[in-house]
Structure formats: C-alpha cells, structure tokens
Amino acid sequence: MKHFSKLISDVEITNKTNDKIAAFVDYFTNAPDRDKLWLIAIFTGKRPKRPVKTTVMKQWCMEITGLPEWLFLESYSTVGDLGETMALLLPDPTHEIEKTFSECMQEIVELKAKTDDEKEAYIRHAWSGLEVQERLIFNKLIGGSFRVGVSKKTLVNALAKYSGIEANQLMHSIIGNWNVNSITFEALLNGEHINYDNSKPYPFCLAYALDKELLELGPLSDWQVEYKWDGIRGQIVKRNNEIFIWSRGEELVTEQFPELVEAIKKLEGDFVIDGEILALKDNAILLFNDLQKRLNRKNVTKKLLEDVPIGFYVYDMMEWNNEDIRERPLSFRRDLLEKLFDAASTDNKTLFRSEILTAENWSDLIPIRAEARSMDSEGLMLKQKSSPYHTGRKKGDWWKWKVDPLTIDAVMIYAQKGSGRRSGHYTDYTFAVKKDDGLVTVAKAYSGLTNEEIVQVSRFVKKNSIEKFGPVRTVKPELVFEIAFEGIALSNRHKSGVALRFPRISRWRQDKTVDEIDTIENVKQLILSPH
Known part of the structure; x- marks a missing residue:
C-alpha cells in the first residue's frame, strides 16, 4: 500500500505527462504483479462497488475526532473533498499496517458482504494504522470516488514504455473483458484474452x-x-x-x-x-x-x-x-x-x-x-x-x-474553490443575466482567467460572500465577465431556459457594471440570430 500511495503522490504533484509516465514505469518495475493488475483495474473503471456509504464514514469520523457537525462541514468546505477531509481530521496512527495494495483491494471487495459492525471495525482499524496519504487513498477506494489526474492514454503509454508492446494493443487489452482474479499481469499485457489483429486502429x-x-x-x-x-x-x-x-x-x-x-x-x-x-x-x-x-x-x-x-x-x-x-x-x-x-x-x-x-x-x-x-x-x-x-x-x-464564438456579458453570483492545485482559490464560477427585475443563472465556467486574475477574484469572494451552501459561496453580483460559447439551444432542464455549449470566460469586463449585463431575452435572441 505504501508503494501505491507513493505513486499517487508522485503523479499528483506534477502536471508533466513525462513525469507521470516515469512514476508509473517505476511502479510497474518494482511492484508485485497482483498490485499491478489492481492498479490497471482501478484506472480503467474496474474498481469494486462501494461497500460502505460515505455518510456513515463521515459519522464514524466525527465520533472518533469528537468534532461537531458544523465544524466538520466547515472543514469539508475548506478542503473540498470528503475523503481528504476525513484523512486530515483523524488522529495520528497508533500502529502500522503493512499490506500490499492488492491485499487491501481484496479486503475491500470482501467487505461488501460483511455486517455493519464488521465494516465499522475494519475501517476504524485501518484508519488507526495508515498515514494521512494512505488513509486518503483508502477513503477514496472505499467511497468509490477514486480519481487521479491521469488518463487511460497516459497509463497505456507508461505500460508501453515498460513492456515495449504497442500502445494501441495495450489499450485494447486493458479495456477488454478481464478479471483481476483470473488473469496474470503478463497475460493481460500480451492480450491473450483478445484478438488485436482484428481491432488494430490507425493514428488519427x-x-x-x-x-x-x-x-x-x-x-x-x-x-x-x-x-x-x-x-x-x-x-x-x-x-x-x-x-x-x-x-x-x-x-x-x-x-x-x-x-x-x-x-x-x-x-x-x-x-x-x-x-x-x-x-x-x-x-x-x-x-x-x-x-x-x-x-x-x-x-x-x-x-x-x-x-x-x-x-x-x-x-x-x-x-x-x-x-x-x-x-x-x-x-x-x-x-x-x-x-x-x-x-x-x-x-x-x-x-x-x-x-x-x-x-x-x-x-x-x-x-x-x-x-x-x-x-x-x-x-x-x-x-x-x-x-x-x-x-x-x-x-x-x-x-x-x-466560426467565431458567441459572447454575452454576465455577472458572477456563485463561486466555489477548485480541486487539486487550485483548491486554495475560488476558480469555479456561476454566472447570471438579467430576467425581469432579478437575475437568472445562465452558465458555469472554470477557465479563461489568468492566475493573477484568479487571485483577485478569490479575494473578492472572501470579502463579499453573502451565503454559504456547503463549498459554494453566494457573492454580491458586481463582477462582470464576457462569456464565450460555441452554441446555444433552448433547454427545459435549465432554469434560464437555455443551454450554452462549452462556456468559458473570454475576459473580465472591469469596465462594465452589473447594470450593463445582457438580459435573458438578449441571450435567447442568439438562438434565432447567432451572428
């Protein structure tokens, strides 16, 4: 488990694909074959079903730490991830658990059939024997929300570099039907369960x-x-x-x-x-x-x-x-x-x-x-x-x-902190336009600002928050942005009645006030005349 934990740390601290590939190659070179199989399974959507509800795990964490729910929720809103919040709040380990990644995964699979008391005893014991990073990974594996910024393509390129086998063949092999308990690592890489010659694609x-x-x-x-x-x-x-x-x-x-x-x-x-x-x-x-x-x-x-x-x-x-x-x-x-x-x-x-x-x-x-x-x-x-x-x-x-993108001017009304390297700043925004005498949300956007602008917007959010809904902050409707998007259509699923395609921030309109933003009628007019 320590080796797998180190791998996840190594790939999360870098945004360079070659460094991520190098970390995976090191893991494939040194880890036991069963651990390698489970890693590939986890990264290709073959993880086991969630054996314990995260709401129950949250309750156990509060009991262990003695924290009131309001303080736990405040910590959660700051961290932005439930598994990480619990890992950070729980006390230091009292003993050390020495198990391989595959042994832990097999126990998680078997946990599904256990009684509630047995599940609680197992998780409490694990929490008290794992370091913070290992505990975080354990929580995500238990909760079924294990996500790391690594694509299947990056994983396959690492396997190709490690094994010398063509990347497309490896992609077909690991995406195909296979089970951790009925195949060897070597057999998986060699695609003994598939006919690659029939499926082989060409580079685009x-x-x-x-x-x-x-x-x-x-x-x-x-x-x-x-x-x-x-x-x-x-x-x-x-x-x-x-x-x-x-x-x-x-x-x-x-x-x-x-x-x-x-x-x-x-x-x-x-x-x-x-x-x-x-x-x-x-x-x-x-x-x-x-x-x-x-x-x-x-x-x-x-x-x-x-x-x-x-x-x-x-x-x-x-x-x-x-x-x-x-x-x-x-x-x-x-x-x-x-x-x-x-x-x-x-x-x-x-x-x-x-x-x-x-x-x-x-x-x-x-x-x-x-x-x-x-x-x-x-x-x-x-x-x-x-x-x-x-x-x-x-x-x-x-x-x-x-074609040139469509644009509208809208005001930011909600903000939420990002994840990973952006978790310290408010980077996820919701925008609104005028409707009658009020505002109606029309788009969410996560990109388009410079790092300096993100810092400035975060300062505004902290000083001008009106309400809190978990990690979301309602802010004074004062910051106006030009929102660009590729297309627009009527939608019954959106409160505004429209859906924008690929919205992103085009620029921060510091030269405009909220009185100058578009109306929902202006936005809908783009459907009839999108030029």
Missing part, C-alpha cells in the same frame, strides 16, 4: 487552425471543403466480421454505441473509416451535453438509446479490404468511401457521408462559414485533395476554419 490525422489568407492556399479546386462537426472523433474498424470503435483518445468505445455496430454490419467488406460521432434526433444535432450522456456507459439502456440516438458522419477511409490506403490521396480515399456507401443494400439512417461543399471561389465560402452554426457546425474543414492520411498533424494539408 489532425488539422491545424487556419492561420493564413484563403488565397494563399491556391486554387479552391485543389481542396475538399466540409463542415466541421463537433462531436466525438471516432474510428470504426471492421475486419473479419468483427467491429470495433475507437475514440481519438485511443479508447475502445464499441459497447457505448450499439446502433453504430448494427449500422456497420450492413456495409459490405472490411474497412477502417474515420468520422464524427454525434447525437442526432429528428434530423437535428443535439447538444454536446446530450452526447456526453452516452459516454463511459457500461450498459446503454433502451431509454437512453431512444432519448439520445447516435449518428456517425464519415469523412475518410484508411483501409479497404485489408489494404492500408493512407498514402493514397484524399480524392482516391473519398471515391472508395462513396462506393462503400453506394453499395449499401439498405437505407442507413445512422451512417452519413460528410457532405462536400461546393463553391466557385474562396470568397463564396465566407458566407457558408458564417452560416455554419445554423447547421450545428463549428465551421469548415479545408483538406488538400492530394493529401495522404497523415499520422498526427502536418501543417498545410488539413485546416480547420472555425
């Missing part, structure tokens, strides 16, 4: 933001122009009657989109295609917030399938009948894509060819781009017809030409 080809004048690109006839869709970039692999869906984050997400699997089955041949996963209903693209409901789901319910149906806009092909065609020009790959769809035996309402836009000259594209938001698009993609399908980014062949 990425675009740069357009940073030059259109005329500098040469003749428009040399370019393929499409709408830029804002969903989840996806790669669909169909080989030997097996279908796999990969996200751009190199995660296998096949089970999250069963309707895509069924649609792909209707297409003949083997292929690998690239496109955008979007939430589509009644011929309209839903909000990205709706799409998020479909992500990271182990089981996709019938109701979710009906409420948030999925579509796939296909815009490229990398492999055709087991031949890698990435080095062939885009025009060739697009012709094959057209033939694939033309040969489909049924009318497919889930798969769509990304439309190729036509224009006489570059200037004709300017109004098309300006109207892109009305098509639920972020702008336009410009792709050189002669370009291969690159690995990663290569400047000059693929450009993204996004």
